[in-house]
Amino acid sequence: MAPEDRGRSSVFARLKRGLFMTHTELFAKVGSAVRATFEPDPAALDALEEGLVAADVGPATAAELVAAVKAEAGRRDAAEQDVVRRVLKAEITRRLSVRGPEVAGAAAGSPHVILMVGVNGTGKTTTTAKLAARGVAAGKSVVLAAADTFRAAAVEQLEVWASRLNVPLVKHASGADPAAVVHDACAAALARKADLLLVDTAGRLHTKHNLMEELSKIRRIAARSIPGAPHEVLLVLDAVTGMNGVAQAREFMKSVGVTGLVLTKMDGTAKGGVILAIVRELALPVRYVGVGETADDLLDFDPAAFAEALVDD
Ligand SMILES: Nc1nc2c(ncn2[C@@H]2O[C@H](COP(=O)(O)OP(=O)(O)OP(=O)(O)O)[C@@H](O)[C@H]2O)c(=O)[nH]1
Numbered sequence: 001m002a003p004e005d006r007g008r009s010s011v012f013a014r015l016k017r018g019l020f021m022t023h024t025e026l027f028a029k030v031g032s033a034v035r036a037t038f039e040p041d042p043a044a045l046d047a048l049e050e051g052l053v054a055a056d057v058g059p060a061t062a063a064e065l066v067a068a069v070k071a072e073a074g075r076r077d078a079a080e081q082d083v084v085r086r087v088l089k090a091e092i093t094r095r096l097s098v099r100g101p102e103v104a105g106a107a108a109g110s111p112h113v114i115l116m117v118g119v120n121g122t123g124k125t126t127t128t129a130k131l132a133a134r135g136v137a138a139g140k141s142v143v144l145a146a147a148d149t150f151r152a153a154a155v156e157q158l159e160v161w162a163s164r165l166n167v168p169l170v171k172h173a174s175g176a177d178p179a180a181v182v183h184d185a186c187a188a189a190l191a192r193k194a195d196l197l198l199v200d201t202a203g204r205l206h207t208k209h210n211l212m213e214e215l216s217k218i219r220r221i222a223a224r225s226i227p228g229a230p231h232e233v234l235l236v237l238d239a240v241t242g243m244n245g246v247a248q249a250r251e252f253m254k255s256v257g258v259t260g261l262v263l264t265k266m267d268g269t270a271k272g273g274v275i276l277a278i279v280r281e282l283a284l285p286v287r288y289v290g291v292g293e294t295a296d297d298l299l300d301f302d303p304a305a306f307a308e309a310l311v312d313d
Pocket residue numbers: 118119120121122123124125126127148154201202203204236264265266267268289290291292293297
């Protein structure tokens with residue numbers, strides 16, 4: 001096996017493991033529907049719809065996916081065993097292949113700045129560390145900014161990761177203005193000629209106007225220090241909380257202009273189908289999927305691989 005194939009198969013195994021509960025939820029009731037040939041069985045199609053709803057794809061998407069299966073199963077030339085799986089994979093892949101806003105690359109010699117945002121406890125700090133680990137593994141020079149100044153523990157949490165990964169961390173005392181941390185972090189990243197600056201921010205309720213305003217300020221300060229920064233704003237959503245992510249995303253999009261999504265805790269939910277509902281509502285691309293708590297448990301989001309892991313046994 002070539003190294004890249006080995007790499008891919010272990011990533012796929014992790015994705016598969018992460019989606020295990022969702023896969024089980026999706027197919028628990030389906031039974032014969034996945035064996036449907038060109039005579040669609042109404043009971044089996046109902047079971048498929050129930051399975052899709054249970055996996056949290058949202059009622060509209062569930063109905064559309066079933067309609068697609070029905071149309072294909074009714075075609076004379078579709079007399080294969082696994083028409084359901086084939087149609088689901090193709091439809092899910094198509095729906096998740098969203099382009100989203102153009103992500104501008106950093107100017108040559110200047111750090112690429114990624115701002116991590118989201119409500120409390122979604123996995124921002126952990127994902128920041130995972131992205132730092134990736135950057136380091138790819139030979140990049142990485143700087144971390146502890147712009148969650150709400151709690152001393154938040155800075156400490158990122159410090160533990162920084163020392164484990166051996167990357168510099170810019171921090172201020174707790175209670176400091178997070179925009180000031182970002183200002184200093186940009187200066188440090190420029191001085192070090194870093195490739196990547198990752199900014200961890202405090203969790204905030206999307207309905208709190210003043211906290212959302214604070215993110216706009218962070219954004220302005222970053223842009224003033226480094227041209228085009230932040231180049232990416234990643235909204236970190238917890239898959240376990242399901243559709244509430246849509247309301248969160250709307251507000252974050254308004255205040256800071258989200259460029260992509262990270263869906264965390266896909267390993268801890270039977271509702272991973274929510275990714276379809278969220279992408280449908282927001283037309284934002286999923287950039288990464290979190291499937292665990294270690295630095296390795298972050299996967300590039302690949303719609304086809306995701307659909308395959310969700311649908312195949
Ligand atoms: N199973 C699982 N746990 C995760 C994942 N990502 C994060 N966690 C866990 O979720 C908890 C919260 O993660 P944090 O990274 O601290 O979340 P946060 O968004 O920074 O939280 P606040 O800063 O308090 O808003 C921690 O226990 C993490 O280990 C994931 O993909 N899978």
